[in-house]
Every structure is written in C-alpha cells, then in structure tokens.
Amino acid sequence: MTHVFDEAIAVRRGDDGVFRATTHPAYSNMVGPFGGITAATVVHALTRHPEVLGAPLALTLNYAAPIADGDWELHAEPVRTNRTNQHWVFRIEQNGTTVSTGTAVFGIHRATWGDTEVSPPVVPPADEVAAVDFPEFIAWARNYDKRFVVGGLTGEKSDDSTSTLWIRDHPERPLDYPALTSITDNFYPRVFLRHGTYMPAGTVSLTTYFHATPEDLAAHGTAHLLAVARAARFAGGHYDQDGRVWSMPDDGEPVLLASTHQLVYFKDPQG
Amino acid sequence: MTHVFDEAIAVRRGDDGVFRATTHPAYSNMVGPFGGITAATVVHALTRHPEVLGAPLALTLNYAAPIADGDWELHAEPVRTNRTNQHWVFRIEQNGTTVSTGTAVFGIHRATWGDTEVSPPVVPPADEVAAVDFPEFIAWARNYDKRFVVGGLTGEKSDDSTSTLWIRDHPERPLDYPALTSITDNFYPRVFLRHGTYMPAGTVSLTTYFHATPEDLAAHGTAHLLAVARAARFAGGHYDQDGRVWSMPDDGEPVLLASTHQLVYFKDPQG
Numbered sequence: 167m168t169h170v171f172d173e174a175i176a177v178r179r180g181d182d183g184v185f186r187a188t189t190h191p192a193y194s195n196m197v198g199p200f201g202g203i204t205a206a207t208v209v210h211a212l213t214r215h216p217e218v219l220g221a222p223l224a225l226t227l228n229y230a231a232p233i234a235d236g237d238w239e240l241h242a243e244p245v246r247t248n249r250t251n252q253h254w255v256f257r258i259e260q261n262g263t264t265v266s267t268g269t270a271v272f273g274i275h276r277a278t279w280g281d282t283e284v285s286p287p288v289v290p291p292a293d294e295v296a297a298v299d300f301p302e303f304i305a306w307a308r309n310y311d312k313r314f315v316v317g318g319l320t321g322e323k324s325d326d327s328t329s330t331l332w333i334r335d336h337p338e339r340p341l342d343y344p345a346l347t348s349i350t351d352n353f354y355p356r357v358f359l360r361h362g363t364y365m366p367a368g369t370v371s372l373t374t375y376f377h378a379t380p381e382d383l384a385a386h387g388t389a390h391l392l393a394v395a396r397a398a399r400f401a402g403g404h405y406d407q408d409g410r411v412w413s414m415p416d417d418g419e420p421v422l423l424a425s426t427h428q429l430v431y432f433k434d435p436q437g
Numbered sequence: 438m439t440h441v442f443d444e445a446i447a448v449r450r451g452d453d454g455v456f457r458a459t460t461h462p463a464y465s466n467m468v469g470p471f472g473g474i475t476a477a478t479v480v481h482a483l484t485r486h487p488e489v490l491g492a493p494l495a496l497t498l499n500y501a502a503p504i505a506d507g508d509w510e511l512h513a514e515p516v517r518t519n520r521t522n523q524h525w526v527f528r529i530e531q532n533g534t535t536v537s538t539g540t541a542v543f544g545i546h547r548a549t550w551g552d553t554e555v556s557p558p559v560v561p562p563a564d565e566v567a568a569v570d571f572p573e574f575i576a577w578a579r580n581y582d583k584r585f586v587v588g589g590l591t592g593e594k595s596d597d598s599t600s601t602l603w604i605r606d607h608p609e610r611p612l613d614y615p616a617l618t619s620i621t622d623n624f625y626p627r628v629f630l631r632h633g634t635y636m637p638a639g640t641v642s643l644t645t646y647f648h649a650t651p652e653d654l655a656a657h658g659t660a661h662l663l664a665v666a667r668a669a670r671f672a673g674g675h676y677d678q679d680g681r682v683w684s685m686p687d688d689g690e691p692v693l694l695a696s697t698h699q700l701v702y703f704k705d706p707q708g
C-alpha cells in the first residue's frame with residue numbers, strides 16, 4: 167500500500183526534462199498546499215534526476231505566489247557539477263507563471279573530522295508526551311504525529327516563540343530526504359504562538375541545510391524526530407525563524423539531521 | 438573621494454539588462470574574491486534595478502565555482518512582483534559559464550507589531566577591544582576594523598566555534614545594504630577556530646535575512662557593528678553556521694539588523 171506522503175510527492179519526468187506533480191488534498195494548508203510538501207516534492211524530484219550527484223546538502227525555496235490546487239511543473243537544471251558537489255536552480259510553474267523559485271546543492275558526504283556544537287533541549291520521551299491534533303482546516307497536519315513539549319498550537323499567548331515537539335509521519339514511514347525536508351517546514355507560524363491567535367502569515371523563503379547521511383536516515387527509521395524552532399526578530403511585517411531537527415536514538419548521542427531557516431510574512435490581526 | 442568598497446561593488450547595467458562588475462584586488466581572498474563583496478555587489482545591483490521594489494529582505498547566494506579575477510556578469514530577473522514583495526533569481530557568469538546562482542526577496546517594511554527574542558552577548562565597548570589584523574594574504578580583511586571579543590584568528594584551538602567581534606568598514610563608511618551584506622560573510626571559516634589552523638574551506642551557500650530598515654541603517658551610521666557566529670554541526674566535509682549582526686546604540690536597545698546562515702565546505706588538513 168502506498169503511503170499518502172509518497173502519493174503527494176509523486177513526480178513524472180517528461181521527455182522535455184520537466185517534472186510534473188499534482189497537489190494532494192491530504193497535504194493542503196489554509197491556502198494552497200503545505201509548503202513542506204512542495205519542498206519535499208522538489209527534493210524527491212532532484213534525487214530522481216538522472217544526473218544527480220549524491221544527496222541534498224542545501225535547499226532554498228522561495229514561495230513567490232500561492233500554488234493553486236492541481237498540476238504543477240518543476241523546471242530544474244544542474245548548472246554546475248563539481249567533484250563533490252552539484253548546484254541546481256529550479257522554478258515551479260503553473261499555467262506558464264512562476265510561482266516558486268529556488269536553488270539546491272547536492273553533494274557527497276566525505277569522511278572528515280566532525281563535531282556537533284549545539285544540543286537538543288532536555289525533553290521527556292515521545293511516548294510520555296500527548297499527541298495533539300490541529301484544527302480540521304489544517305489538513306496536512308493530520309499526516310503527522312505531533313507531540314508538543316512546549317509551544318503547541320493551544321491559543322495561549324507566549325512571550326517566547328519556541329516550539330519543541332516530537333514529530334513523525336502518520337502512519338509511520340521510514341525517514342528519507344523528502345520526509346525530512348517536509349518536517350523542516352512543519353513549524354506553524356511563530357506569530358500564532360506569540361499572539362495566541364491565528365493571523366495572516368506565510369513562509370516567503372525557506373533554507374534547509376541537510377547534515378543527515380543516507381546512513382543516518384536508515385539508522386533513524388520510523389522513530390519520532392525532535393524538532394525545535396524559534397523566531398529571532400519580528401519587525402516590519404516579517405520575521406525569521408531558526409529550526410533544528412534531531413534524531414534521538416535510545417542508545418546513543420543525538421544526531422542533528424537538519425538545520426532550517428525561514429523568512430515569514432505576517433500581518434497584524436487588526437492591521 | 439570614493440571609498441574602496443564603492444569601487445569594489447560598482448556595476449554598470451548594459452542595454453541588454455545585464456549588470457557588469459569587476460573584481461577588486463582590495464577585496465581578494467585566498468582564492469578569488471571575498472564572498473561578501475560578491476554578495477554585496479549583487480545586492481547593490483538589485484537595489485539599482487529600475488524595477489526594484491523596496492529593500493532587500495532575503496538573499497541566497499550559492500558559490501558554485503571560483504570567480505576568477507576580472508570582469509563578471511550578473512543576470513538578474515524579477516520573476517514575481519507582489520503587492521509588498523518581489524522575487525528575484527540571478528546568476529553570475531564569467532566567459533559564458535555560471536559561477537554563482539542565487540535568489541533574492543525584496544519588499545516593503547510595513548508598520549506591524551514587533552519584538553526581538555534573541556539578545557546579543559554582553560561585551561565591552563568597541564573602543565576597549567583591540568583591533569587586529571589578519572595575515573597579509575587575506576586582502577579583504579584589511580578593509581575592516583575588526584575587534585574580537587572571543588574567537589579571533591589567533592592560531593589557538595577552541596572547543597567552541599563562536600566568534601564575537603566588533604566590526605566596521607575601514608576607513609569608516611555609513612552603513613547601507615551592500616555594506617551590511619558583505620559583513621554578514623565576514624566570519625572566517627569556523628573550522629580554522631576549532632583546529633587552530635588554516636585548512637581548505639569555503640562557503641558553498643549563504644543565506645541572509647535583512648531586518649534592517651533604511652531608517653535603521655541611517656540611525657546606525659558609521660559605528661561598529663556587533664557580529665556573532667557559531668557553527669552547529671561539522672560532518673561529512675561540511676558545516677553550517679549561524680550568525681547575527683547587531684547595531685548597538687549607546688542610548689537604546691540593540692537592533693538585530695541581519696541573521697545570516699552558511700553551508701561551508703571543508704577538508705581535513707591531513708585529508
């Protein structure tokens with residue numbers, strides 16, 4: 167049986183080299199598709215490109231215009247392939263109009279010295295935290311098992327925009343690059359948390375750096391990921407947000423799988 | 438008298454819409470130009486484009502190949518202009534080859550609620566910290582007055598990749614978007630600090646989010662900026678780094694002008 171996530175990120179590459187995808191109702195958001203599923207579909211398409219080198223290292227996706235429900239095209243070009251990395255430019259089109267732009271870097275993980283300087287917050291294990299549902303109109307969230315340690319979507323105001331949650335696909339699905347990509351965009355808008363209410367808000371630009379090797383993903387399997395995000399500054403109708411996604415093995419050190427950043431548009435509720 | 442920074446970021450827009458720039462020896466790095474001056478030149482060019490909307494909000498620049506000393510072309514296209522923001526795609530070419538790719542978002546700062554959740558480190562004032570020089574072969578650094586509070590380029594090993602420094606153009610120059618852009622890339626490779634030695638390293642992808650309004654820049658003037666950067670995870674030949682650039686008025690609250698992120702390539706010295 168195909169997982170709904172795999173249905174949603176499915177792409178067909180035409181003889182013209184263009185990838186074609188279709189929005190999936192299971193991953194719709196308040197307006198158009200969930201940005202995470204769009205990003206995941208791009209990563210999925212690039213990993214299937216015949217000229218791809220290695221695994222994703224960096225992705226920037228700019229949400230220039232709403233994507234309408236229906237078919238869309240991904241025009242992607244590997245503009246430069248070096249010995250260990252490869253630079254992509256891409257755009258998403260609907261009806262001849264560019265609705266998203268972006269770049270990606272793929273590459274080879276080489277054996278080098280390594281260290282992780284940052285730490286995940288201390289949290290109770292996932293099975294000791296209650297799973298929560300988002301409101302019905304946020305369709306995409308139903309495909310995730312979400313367990314907030316702090317910063318849930320409760321309608322409470324907070325002075326701190328931090329959300330810390332355990333998250334995984336629901337139903338469970340082995341972690342891969344598209345799934346990880348989608349989860350780097352799982353954080354609902356930080357202004358909702360600061361104001362304790364919904365307000366017009368949307369990601370303008372997403373940048374994710376992938377540390378995870380294919381071996382890290384395989385080792386992670388279907389377990390919950392620990393995801394943390396916080397805004398830095400809200401000003402002039404935008405804010406930026408930093409996030410991290412961790413694998414938390416029972417019997418080993420935390421593994422930082424991805425760092426993720428966003429610039430988000432918002433409008434005051436009264437504005 | 439023209440400031441050397443203005444000489445370095447100078448662009449000429451041809452009748453074909455292509456911007457032409459030339460690398461400047463005062464901003465050369467170990468190999469090719471300093472990445473910050475390239476990013477600054479892109480921002481400078483876009484702000485002079487006849488169709489530009491507002492000020493820079495986000496910039497992603499991917500350093501796909503070394504830029505050779507000499508002339509280069511910037512092909513930039515405003516692919517989508519919304520009511521309050523504008524999406525750009527661009528590439529840098531030399532001799533018909535793409536050497537950098539990128540995207541930018543420009544837009545209007547609207548009057549909204551705001552808050553800054555993060556704080557700068559507590560540091561002594563700039564005039565109580567000694568200015569340092571980098572080695573002669575890092576030419577671009579001579580154009581900055583750099584005063585490291587922690588994490589200087591001293592050849593000492595550190596377990597923590599944090600650098601905190603006061604920095605401004607030398608000679609002094611009023612802060613504007615290109616100058617701020619360049620300074621978001623001022624942090625020397627974090628692996629040098631961890632290993633206490635030079636090693637092959639270079640930025641693969643840079644993403645900067647601009648919070649600064651034109652008024653913030655004017656209010657800052659020519660004072661030192663407080664700049665902070667730290668790596669999150671080193672693994673597989675890459676690391677990611679988060680940085681912040683603050684304005685620190687004598688008589689007011691710190692102002693977060695920009696958040697900046699990088700994916701950096703490195704090679705073990707013995708590898």
